[in-house]
Structures are given as structure tokens and as C-alpha cells.
Amino acid sequence: MNDNPLKRTPLYPVYADRSGVKLVDFGGWDMPVQFSDGILAEHRAVREAVGVFDVSHMGEIAVEGRDAEAFLDFLLTNRIRGAEPGRCIYSPMCRPDGGTVDDLLVYVLDDGVYLLVVNAANTDTDFDWISRWADSAFPGLRVENRSDEWALLALQGPGATALLRPLCRDFDPDGIPTYRHAGRRQVAGIEVLISRTGYTGEDGYELYCSPGDAGTLWTALEDAGAAPCGLGARDVLRLEARLPLYGHELSADISPLEAGLAPFVKLDKEDFVGREALAAMKAEGLPRRLYGLEMTEPGVAREGYRVLADDSEQPRLLGRITSGGRSPVRGSFIALALLDRGSVQVGDRVQVEIRGRLRAAEVVKTPFYRRAT
Amino acid sequence: MNVKDGLKYTESHEWIRVEGGVAVIGITDYAQDSLGDIVYVEIPEAGTEVTKGDEAVNIESVKVAEAVYAPVSGTVKDVNAALEDEPELINQDAFGTFIYSIAMNDPSELDGAMDAAAYRAFVESAD
Numbered sequence: 001m002n003d004n005p006l007k008r009t010p011l012y013p014v015y016a017d018r019s020g021v022k023l024v025d026f027g028g029w030d031m032p033v034q035f036s037d038g039i040l041a042e043h044r045a046v047r048e049a050v051g052v053f054d055v056s057h058m059g060e061i062a063v064e065g066r067d068a069e070a071f072l073d074f075l076l077t078n079r080i081r082g083a084e085p086g087r088c089i090y091s092p093m094c095r096p097d098g099g100t101v102d103d104l105l106v107y108v109l110d111d112g113v114y115l116l117v118v119n120a121a122n123t124d125t126d127f128d129w130i131s132r133w134a135d136s137a138f139p140g141l142r143v144e145n146r147s148d149e150w151a152l153l154a155l156q157g158p159g160a161t162a163l164l165r166p167l168c169r170d171f172d173p174d175g176i177p178t179y180r181h182a183g184r185r186q187v188a189g190i191e192v193l194i195s196r197t198g199y200t201g202e203d204g205y206e207l208y209c210s211p212g213d214a215g216t217l218w219t220a221l222e223d224a225g226a227a228p229c230g231l232g233a234r235d236v237l238r239l240e241a242r243l244p245l246y247g248h249e250l251s252a253d254i255s256p257l258e259a260g261l262a263p264f265v266k267l268d269k270e271d272f273v274g275r276e277a278l279a280a281m282k283a284e285g286l287p288r289r290l291y292g293l294e295m296t297e298p299g300v301a302r303e304g305y306r307v308l309a310d311d312s313e314q315p316r317l318l319g320r321i322t323s324g325g326r327s328p329v330r331g332s333f334i335a336l337a338l339l340d341r342g343s344v345q346v347g348d349r350v351q352v353e354i355r356g357r358l359r360a361a362e363v364v365k366t367p368f369y370r371r372a373t
Numbered sequence: 374m375n376v377k378d379g380l381k382y383t384e385s386h387e388w389i390r391v392e393g394g395v396a397v398i399g400i401t402d403y404a405q406d407s408l409g410d411i412v413y414v415e416i417p418e419a420g421t422e423v424t425k426g427d428e429a430v431n432i433e434s435v436k437v438a439e440a441v442y443a444p445v446s447g448t449v450k451d452v453n454a455a456l457e458d459e460p461e462l463i464n465q466d467a468f469g470t471f472i473y474s475i476a477m478n479d480p481s482e483l484d485g486a487m488d489a490a491a492y493r494a495f496v497e498s499a500d
Contacts, residue, residue, distance in 0.1 A: 022409070033409075033436070034409065038409060038410045038464070039409055039410050039435045039436075040410040040412075040435065040461075232409070232435055232436060236435065298413065298415065299413070299415075300412065300413050300433040300438065302438065325412075325435060326412040326413075326435060333412075333413070355431065355438070
């Protein structure tokens, strides 16, 4: 039995007692895995209409100061130097050996003012990591864990813009390009930091507000027609969109290059943490690579299951599933698998070991789903 | 929680309807609710020999894979073919959706199963 009580977001009182809500321990947080309609219905709501997610458990770390740009350009694999205020930059954050500490979003709020949004389970370790690097090479920088100051709601789906527009004061949310933010705005009478970002593969927005305002904002979005959605649906959506989940497709043992995130690893930067190891990996050829699979025989491929070649007698072990499950949009069972690089190509047949039996799957192109633009 | 009278129940949340020498088997409303959306059901073919306690059926939901154990020994008689394309039928109507049936070798193997009242109490104490 865990002695520490589970953490709760500011939205917990709004939905915890609803009939049909299922709460689960998610990295120490008491979070909804689904609401009453269930995971597949919530998934459909986001693909076809609009859903709202409470993701307030995520961490927010402020990095501020004259040297903040140089520091972040050194700390992260993606390019931060030259990014103007208004940008939201996705970047892995690596160890010197090339393994991944976390993947995160950098909000360029102003010159020298940045907000890093990190995975909930990694907030404390990320803060330690960032602080230590700042202390060692960039004194005078302000690095603060401001996670308690923010609630975060994700509004996602093709209907998100139409739902949001009447609630927006003096601005059109559709005017925000993807991976950009519009700074502090008024939505439903509440001050929010709003960005055109998300983790579902659909159009959508992320809305940051004060913990005290979170319940009002959530209720306003639900009243306007957004379906409440939990972490279960979130996982189905991101898997179809081939978005990595730290702990599965990225980890201390899995580099962003192996996870297929090369566009976010700027090896041409002069220096950054992990640069040498990642450049060597690329030069020598990556040992492993993430591939998309689709089951062609009945069965559900799940994390950890072994993937073997389609050889006859003694099929070679190629690697393991990192994430898997049902794809409602494809009507099939899909998975991401970390396999020996070059061992397969799109169109090849492989076998997944599901509870002792080998079942056929095909290597397919990813993402598994791409929204019509 | 919905519990139907006239059926037998196991601690692993299966219901059993005895029809002569055949045990017709499904999972309870409590089980489908805790599983969440069911996406795949793997059932042995008719004619398969099973022993009481065997992992006979596997039910996969979005979240988890759950084994369903044979409550009796015998031969698999009928299989609900509709579950291949519509596994969600179990979520929609757990008691109205059988999964498979077993022609029993020894019906007394069911003597230890619970009746509706005992299962109701069992579920209430489990939460």
C-alpha cells in the first residue's frame, strides 16, 4: 500500500464524484482514465467533434534571464536560438550518453522568458536536471518549478475552433498557427495562456490558467459541448498519431534518434548535452529504430511483447513492442515496436508473441492516422 | 450493480446458466464495467477439451488483457461468433451475451459456485 496520498489537480472536485468516472493512480496523481461513456466513445468524440482533457498534472518550469536562450539551446536537442516569442518548440532533452531525460514543449513567452512544459511523472527529476546544468554553466539564470501555479486543459478535435471562437474575447483562435501561442488572452472570461498545440493528432488548443479558475473554464467548455475525456482515450489518440510517450518510445535507454525524432535533434548545433553521443550513433548507424506494426492475425500486441522475424523454424528476435492497442480509425490492432534497425522495412511480415503464440503482423507506415487538413 | 437471479457465479466474475448437461458461460456486468471497452475476445473452437481452471477465454479491453477460466471440465459446445466482429456486445449486455458453452463431464464441479445473493455480497465486499 502506497503511503503517499495521491496528488489531485484543481479539477478533481469538478469530476471525481460523477457517475461512471474511473480514477487511476497515474504516476502519483489521481486522474480520470475515462468518464462514463468510456474510452472508445471519448476517442470518437475527439476524432469527430471535440473533447476536453484535464492535463493539469503536467509540469511547468520557468527558465528566465539574459542567458536563457543560450542555456536552452545547450540543454535541449532542438534549436532554440533565434526562436521568437510566440513559438512553441517541441524538443527532447538528453543525457550526455544520448539517452532521453524527457520530451517537452518550450513556450517562448518573451525575450529571455521561457516556460517548459514537461511530463507529469518527470517534473521533479526534470527540475533537478535543468537546475544543475544551469548552476554549473549559466549562473544568474532563474529556474523555477511553477507547476503548482498552472492548471492545463486540452481542447481537441475538428470542432475545437468553432466551440472556442464565441468564448474568445477580442481574438480569433483560428488565427493562432500550429505550434504557436497567443500569449495571455481572455477565454470564457478567464485569463489563459493559449496555444495551438496538442497530443491527439487533431486540431486543438491547450489552455493554461490559474488553479482557481480551472473549474470555471472546464465547465464553460463542457457547457459549450466539449466531451469530457480521460487518459485512456488520450493514449489511443496519441498512438494512432504516432506520438511518443516517455517511458515507452523514449527513455534513459532509448534516444530520440531511435524513436524517429531526428528532425528535433539538430546535430549541426555547435554543442548541446548529448550531441557527441547522438552524432556518433548516427555516424555508426543506429542500433534500433521504432517501427509501426498492424496485426494481420487476431490478437492485441501490448507493451513488452516480443517481435520476431517471419523466418521458419527458429525466428530471430527483432525487438519488442513499446506501445500497442486498438486503432478505432483503422479498425485494427496497431503497435509501435523498437526493432533492430534495418531488420525490416514497410510491407514486411513479422510475428508478435502474444501469450505464448506467434501472430502475424505487417510493418506499416506511420503515423497510423493523419487528419484531413 | 446488476446481478441476475437464477445463474451461478464464480469469484472470477463469470456467470453460468446450466441447461441440461451444458454450462453456458459469460462474464458479469461487474466484470465488463471494470474491464472497460472490450476490443477482442479469444474463444476456443467448438470441440476443444477443457479442464476446470484452464485459461479458456481471453478478453482484451483497451486497457488490459483478462483471462476467463473454465468453471467446469468438458468439451466446448457453442461459441458466440458475433463476438468476433462485435466484442463490445459484452459491454452493452453482459448477461444477455454468452461467450461459449461447455458440455460438462461432471456437473458436480459447479457445486462450489455462488448463487446470485452470494455473488452480490462478494462484489460488494470486493469494492
